Amino acid sequence: MIETIKNIEIEVNNFEIINEQSLENFRLQFLSKKGKISELFEVFKTVSGEQKKEVGKTLNELRILADEKFNSFKVNFQSSQNKNSQEMDYSLPVNALQLGTEHPINKVKNEIISIFKTIGFSIAYGPEIEDEWHNFSSLNFAENHPARDMQDTFFVDKNPQGNFALRTHTSSVQIRLMEKEPVPIRSLMPGRVYRNEAVSARSNCFFHQIEGLYIDENVSFADLKQTLYYFVSQFFGEREIRFRPSYFPFTEPSAEMDIFLGTETEQDYRLTKGTGWLEILGCGMVDPNVLINCNIDPEKYTGFAFGMGIDRITMLKYGIKDIRQLFENDIRFLKQF
């Protein structure tokens, strides 16, 4: 047995390692599970008692020898590889750090805010995790309204003390404002909202809304129309607008507002499905029940509210075809704005 070990020791010493391939061959021949040294360890199991000590020692020495040879060559190859990669041309220009730009959604949001600021609207924010009262009940949603369903809403906590959900619209901020601010209220409420919807080019499970609320004595539908008309003229330029009757639990009457794009360009034709009209926002007179829920006297005060999707308007403004691009944070996309 000792003799076999010595022979293999000679083989190990004579094995010429000149490149990575021969290093690998060395490993396979001697060190791998089926290599010669492992085989010797198998044989070693059968060695009789009095020989065990000496054979074991010699065999261990062989293993250490082979290991060391393997490792020293491995390190050599690695460091020479690094050396190659270090041979760089230091005169080449560095990759410039890519700076971000203002996100198109923020750009559009700020533009909308600045238009409404000129006519006296302040800005208000609210929490993104809402209780059921602020997101639904106070806004006059019936107990069995489908929007309360798991289909549309991401509930974070359902328990007997109350349900909490990611807000499905910024209308919850209306309630928070009316609960704590004295009337008159004239405010704009931007924020991120969440709905349990399949993600596609046209809809995402989160997006951004901006909502407006005006409560005072003698606020009428004419004020709502004029305010929105002013906004459209500032943001889109002089355009025709129209109101279509609609339904929201928290406004009565309710309407959807369209702007006229026409059908001259292919894109306008596609966006308006050939009608020339494009829906921009939902709006209406605040339902008296909502005022009562916030301890505001509906006999004395009236108000209007409106809400629009910032993402949608951003897509319109810049001709973005896929909403997902807004959230991928690809610097090549973002740099265009």
Ligand code: PHE
């Ligand atoms: N909250 C409504 C929505 O999410 C929009 C809206 C706001 C409608 C205010 C009317 C008044 O679709």
